[in-house]
Amino acid sequence: MIQSLNSVPAFDIKQQYSTIEAEVSAAVLEVLASGRYIGGPVVEGFEKQFAAYHGVTECVACNSGTDALFLALRALNIGAGDEVITTTFTFIATAEVISAVGAKPVFVDIDDTFNFDLQQVAAAITPKTKAIIPVHLFGQPVHMTALMAIAQSHNLVVIEDCAQATGASWGGQKVGSIGHIGCFSFYPTKNLGGCGDGGAITTNDPAIASQLRVLREHGSKVRYLHEEIGVNSRLDSIQAVILEIKLRYLDNWNERRRAIAAYYHEFLNQVPGLIAPQELAGGVGVWNQYTIRVSGKGRNGATAQYRDSVRQQLQEKGVGSMVYYPLPLHLQPVYQDLGYQPGYLPVSEQISHEVIALPMYPELTQEQQDQVIYALKDCLG
Numbered sequence: 375m376i377q378s379l380n381s382v383p384a385f386d387i388k389q390q391y392s393t394i395e396a397e398v399s400a401a402v403l404e405v406l407a408s409g410r411y412i413g414g415p416v417v418e419g420f421e422k423q424f425a426a427y428h429g430v431t432e433c434v435a436c437n438s439g440t441d442a443l444f445l446a447l448r449a450l451n452i453g454a455g456d457e458v459i460t461t462t463f464t465f466i467a468t469a470e471v472i473s474a475v476g477a478k479p480v481f482v483d484i485d486d487t488f489n490f491d492l493q494q495v496a497a498a499i500t501p502k503t504k505a506i507i508p509v510h511l512f513g514q515p516v517h518m519t520a521l522m523a524i525a526q527s528h529n530l531v532v533i534e535d536c537a538q539a540t541g542a543s544w545g546g547q548k549v550g551s552i553g554h555i556g557c558f559s560f561y562p563t564k565n566l567g568g569c570g571d572g573g574a575i576t577t578n579d580p581a582i583a584s585q586l587r588v589l590r591e592h593g594s595k596v597r598y599l600h601e602e603i604g605v606n607s608r609l610d611s612i613q614a615v616i617l618e619i620k621l622r623y624l625d626n627w628n629e630r631r632r633a634i635a636a637y638y639h640e641f642l643n644q645v646p647g648l649i650a651p652q653e654l655a656g657g658v659g660v661w662n663q664y665t666i667r668v669s670g671k672g673r674n675g676a677t678a679q680y681r682d683s684v685r686q687q688l689q690e691k692g693v694g695s696m697v698y699y700p701l702p703l704h705l706q707p708v709y710q711d712l713g714y715q716p717g718y719l720p721v722s723e724q725i726s727h728e729v730i731a732l733p734m735y736p737e738l739t740q741e742q743q744d745q746v747i748y749a750l751k752d753c754l755g
């Protein structure tokens with residue numbers, strides 16, 4: 375039993391800011407003094423850096439990860455009558471945008487990597503399928519070699535949802551540079567997080583990039599001349615300057631996350647009643663989340679209840695945690711009309727009752743990691 379209850383929060387973004395405060399505040403003040411708050415050289419500079427980091431030719435910054443996905447679908451003319459295959463075990467944004475453009479999300483189940491099962495992806499393809507959206511969940515890359523082979527054999531477009539995986543790679547290539555389009559979020563808790571909302575789209579296709587630039591700017595190439603319905607989805611200059619600074623630290627921060635994941639793994643891998651996350655060979659993950667599964671039964675057999683009781687005990691020992699995601703998308707009220715029944719995607723349904731995301735951020739100290747490990751062993755032992 376740990377006596378000193380120093381708390382370990384589930385995440386702590388203030389701490390990261392304090393490590394780069396001088397640099398960031400000077401740059402932000404410069405933007406404020408410049409009078410260029412939207413677009414302009416700062417945003418273009420960040421786009422160039424972000425494209426170079428990914429080894430792609432094009433980056434289009436926008437207002438959020440959700441908008442990045444939405445704009446990608448719009449740029450590909452995906453809409454009514456089309457189907458888009460994605461995982462049921464993801465944040466709502468991934469599927470919401472498919473619905474928002476008028477297409478139909480087709481959900482497939484996951485395997486124990488938390489990412490979608492590629493055999494089920496292949497089986498879900500119909501003549502209406504236009505695209506596949508792999509989600510590199512928790513920072514763990516999808517097996518992109520196999521996925522691209524499936525997509526190519528059916529002539530489908532691949533839009534990578536990299537919101538949780540900035541800096542991750544598969545087969546030596548950064549995620550977001552392997553599919554046709556990569557979509558990123560700079561929400562503050564992501565691996566590359568801004569101080570507000572932000573997002574970006576990467577591609578090697580200049581035609582797609584120029585269409586994205588038109589769509590994010592009210593559907594206009596020439597100011598006040600509108601050829602199609604677009605949106606307002608731009609990245610603020612203040613966010614761009616912050617992100618450009620943070621991009622320089624990203625690899626170090628991701629290395630820290632990998633070291634913390636390895637440390638957790640060493641001490642949690644053998645704990646009975648706990649399944650530690652595994653890294654797929656071929657990928658380098660960036661651990662946006664470190665998600666374990668607890669598989670005991672609760673008092674009335676509901677594993678979600680058991681999971682919740684473990685979290686409660688962790689909280690009492692000062693250890694914060696989160697649940698991503700408690701209800702898979704195919705069972706969400708908003709998707710009832712798609713007709714999925716409970717039991718249809720059983721792995722996700724089961725796992726959604728078992729997951730606990732432990733504290734995971736680059737600034738976690740060894741003492742804090744030990745506190746998490748001891749607390750967990752205590753709860754399960």
Ligand SMILES: *Cc1c(COP(=O)(O)O)cnc(C)c1O
Binds near residue numbers: 439465535537561573
């Ligand atoms: C965060 C997230 C998004 C959406 O990003 P926002 O910037 O919050 O709009 C999309 N997909 C996944 C998997 C995410 O985690």
